[in-house]
Amino acid sequence: MKIIRDNYGYINSILVLILLIPIILLMLLSISQNEILVNNSVDIFEGNVLSTKTNDFINQINIISMESMHNLSYKSVSDGVVISNSSRQLKMRIQDAVNNLSVDYQHKGLHVDCRIINVVASTNPFEYNVYYRINSSVINDSSNKKVSQKGCMNVSIVNSEYPVYDPYPLFNARVHISGNEYVYDSIEDDLSNAYDGADSGLIIKKCVYDDYTLHGHSNNSIGDCLENHYYHLSHDGLCIFCRLENRSSCIHNGLETFVVSHVHSNQSVVSADHVLFNTTGNQYLGDVIVINSSSFIYLDNGHRSKYGL
Secondary structure, eight states: OHHHHHHHHHHHHHEEEEEHHHHHHHHHHHHHHHHHHHHHHHHHHHHHHHHHHHHHHHHHHHHHHHHHHHHHHHHHHHHHOOOTTTTHHHHHHHHHHHHHHHHHHHHTEEEEEEEEEEEESSSSSEEEEEEEEEEEETTTTOOOOOOEEEEEEESSSSSSSSSBBBEEEESEEEEETTTTEEEEEOOTOOOOOTTTTTTEOOOEOSOOOSSSSGGGHHHHHHHHHHHHBBBBSSSSSBBBHHHHHHHOOOOSSSEEEEOOBBBBBSSEEEBHHHHHHHOOOOOOEEEOOOOEETTTEEOOOOHHHTOOO
């Protein structure tokens, strides 16, 4: 009887073991799947953190670029100096600031290698283009995930927090600064003296009248434009880099603003700054446009048509 019981016990043990094997396998499979899910969740989380922090860094490049242009233009005006190869000078300033930002991000657990490839004039003269390359990774991340990309951002030169100064009048006339204006003591080639005591803008501000012909709809429109010293797109005008470099011509889409006269004359050199300050003999005359009893501009037929005057 003992042997029989032992035999039955042996058989029962085998059956129990056979029944337990699939349960154990299911448990192991479940644990493995949970580990995969956890690892995937960690990978997704770390990937999202890397992507988010990298995008934050790229957004900072735009702010750095605006601040760098502000500082460069301020240096030009405050020191009264022409900025030779201004796009290269700006690129160096942006790169230095980006390098400092990379150190800050390293303290936050992110390694960032960012190179400013180029800084060039944009087809929109109220912007310029910054080309960059960035490689980033999370420090001490065993997965070795990386973000690598190249990009180009359009950086505005019209920003109240980082205003961009226009040094162009400073190099081409005897002026002094009053508030946010240049006041003209004299212009060398102004034989009529129509621009003695004239004024123009110190800070680049985009004209609010996108349809330029609206300037001529009323004296309020043109008066508002001139009072605020707005700037306009001009294929013959100078971009911000050519203004910093005091060039007489520009191959890019440029800007023009008006030097507002307070002396009435029937004719004088056209009030668009790139015409008035042209030193290559390409100045030309315009007829007087009366804004009010003490403010005048002088325009040729082409500019009169452009601005609906």
